[in-house]
Amino acid sequence: MNSLTPFRTQPEGINWPTNKWPIATLDSSVNLAAVNSALASLFDHGVNPPAGQGVSLATLVVHRGSIVVEQYGVQPDTAFGPGGPVDQETTLISWSMAKSMTQAVLGIVVVELGIDIDAPVEIREWANDERSKITLRHLLQMRDGLDFVEDYVVDESGNSVSHVIDMLFGSGADDVATYARSRPFKNEPGSVWSYSSGTTNIICSLLRQYIDGGDVAELLKQRIFDVLGMTSATATNDPAGNFIGSSYVYATARDFAKFGYLHLRGGEWEGQQLIPREWVESARVQQATDHESDHGYGLQWWIWKSLTGCMSAQGYEGQRIIVMPDRDLVVVHLGKWVAETAPALDRHLLTLIEAFPVV
Template identity: 25%
Template sequence: MNTKLLRPFIESAENLRITNIIIYQNGERIAEHHWDEEIRRNQYSASKSFTATAVGIAISEGMFSLEDKVLKYFEQDAPKNPSENLKNLTVRDLLTMSIGHDKGYLMGGERPFLSELNWVKYVLNQKIVYVPGETFVYNNAGPYLAGVLIQKLAKCDLVEYLMPRLFEPLGIIRPTWETDPQGLTFGAGGLMLTVSDMAKFGQLYLQEGTWNGKQLISKQWVYEATKKQMDTHWKKDVGEGYGYLFWRGRHDSFRADGKYGQYSIVLKDKNAVIAVNAECREQQKILDCIWDKVYDLL
């Protein structure tokens, strides 16, 4: 264990309310620091990257394709006279934050107070302002629908679907995951994992989907999901582009990224993974600290 590696980071991150950090390099756990005990925490929007993984696996199993029209599977919940934009909405658009809404739906402050208990119906009845696939608007509706699609076709919830395909192979004990009022897994957030679980997830992607000699996710899916699929036109790390429910970052990195600083950051050039859990409202400061105090030491 490299006890010196994290010393500059620890000193600089004193006021960032980080709870845990773990670093893997060359397949080895080389450094870690815990300001608080390691427990399962809400990974917030980092959950989306697990939903993306489920989508990739489902596609490899022939369940559906990225080009499938969403209404093919949810016609019963759609408006009687769907717009052309809704008719043209594809599974791919759900994964790239490009449904075409002009604002986010099913966000954290909205979900507890929705009177409509059928969230699929709620989402499909929101006006699609932009042509799907063209405009990035950060949104929980897309990953939610993508997760529901898998549950609809697999006839089980996302945890059940991912247990033999992802969680068990990684040694992750059955996690809990937020559900909607109808009991469907909320694929956009609410997955409860430890920082060690997040580190292993990043390591799986660094290893191009292989774990203990078994291909859990196709190499092609890893490549497509983590490359830039959409321009975000934002600043700093969130301005580096968006894949299939993964963020791009500096130094050709990509990451699962959750509110308040839940990260699994993959650094291909360093053959490394940095996993973080935090309770910080200024997430960019955590990333800045990683780039300034950790990256060059790896």
Template identity: 35%
Template structure:
């Protein structure tokens, strides 16, 4: 009996050690599952069953089990019953993971939204486009080109090809259509960058000014400019690893105010000489945007009134953190058609329906390669300047997000291509080169 009791004690001690050691990981797993499920259900109007079998079905996130509380608009995610996290939905600002019980019961500001234009044809409104048949487009071969994306292994959910402001090809996976909101993940970063271009055009911002953080004024970080941050070239320490407990995973699932996560970090390289992709940097930029306004309501409204709703991206919702700041690194939802509108705005050098939102010079700035990025990155925008895609024009640039969310802008071809999915398996070089080949 004594031996049996000792064995039970040893097992209990072992289990305790395992749980304590893995507790931080379980915290992140449950947080991710709860957040993703709540946004999928309450922002994108999908079922929990669909979400758990598609979006949350990969390791280790599939260790969590999710439960929806419809009246509270919340999702509770639990990992083996050892730890649970709750994510809850707020009208106008989406879902967020609670850190304390009282977070769920607080009131939160929401942005004022513009009235959708459902009478003007796409792309300037949401009505059906006035179809034009282009004699230089091989529509049949174009459809064949999309087959590259919709191979089952690629898990593509939506594809839209826009040529000269006209949708010339469009396809959706089962369960999705042109009204489906899809998370853009890091394509949200390009929205943040664009807002700096909007403010610069309004003479309210100079991106070459020093970053406005008091914490940096008395050390070498005082030399960091907004420009360095836009180019991900500040030299600040950061770990962008989604497979471990890292800076980015802690920021997204454990921080109340995500705009402050990288402010605390030291320099590990010289500004303008140390390119490193960092979601913390983009949320820091969201914090800089907040500093441009006297009230939080003005900050919330600006994103929509001066950009998102102004170009008719009416389906878009950008989620905020618990402090009410937009999570500019990761959390914008919109239809594939609305994502294409942001690409078209760049294709048209910031001009939209007779108004200039940002300048042609801003487009040049945002698509100029960052030093030490090997031609891959500009101002919160990815580039093909280093010929990552050898059969695609060098001046192609694109917005890019986790699991293969992409908007490709090809200025020489008057072309915007959107792909939304769950993997990066698709052969982008083949896809884009085939589309180009079938537009003579």
């Protein structure tokens, strides 16, 4: 388990980035050669990367309260439309970084309403079976025990199944909450860690219950995005009005960096404790290890075990918001790096991160 490096306070003389990000140059404590090497590894291949590499669309580094690195790439053509240059105004998809945003707004509601996260959740469909033992903590930890397959590729033989693809693009797309809540019991709650986008959409459905059927996407906008000045950020609902908190927030790299910066400051923003500090702390306490990536997992946040006190919002195809209090650093990466290239991406990002000193 990683140790919890204290969160850093806002540097004296540096403005909060609500209206505009401060911009600075790299100082002499930073290994410039390592920064340049990492950026070359991320961007020099353009839209036609060799085997083992991916396409980087944006990389941004905030150090000691100011943007010190910002580079953009080119969006390749896809089945959804033509590509083109990416810049600081381009909104890009979060994929599963949205899970960490769901966790953040949930923390506000849990504390304000005094919700016991260790009590069984109230879901009518679960009342008379083993699922009735599932708590909010189990869901946050991805230890709910539901049968949900989180595979992003389905073979053409028809012999494999992917509940996440079916939920987001198939039979569950019109009502992701009902789809996820209908998954059957598989393991004793708390006993087995299993990463699941369905689990986060169950959390979103509970959030909707807690706010009396209100709009969770609008709540996220009002309580976090608007306060941080994340003017580009858009959270997406399904046709049934459920926030798809597993996967769908769109924002610019600069606005994603504001979300990371909120957590770098321990949930504080311009003197206001926006997210309870203990909630932010609990998110980066390791609960499990993903043996495929060797990253740890906390509460809807990933943990890089090689980086002391790190917490990272991570999504499909290489989306990252990496928060490192010990370096007073936030790194954002947005791109298209398939699962097989993720280890290479993380090595490049680690080179970039380690160019900055521990403070």
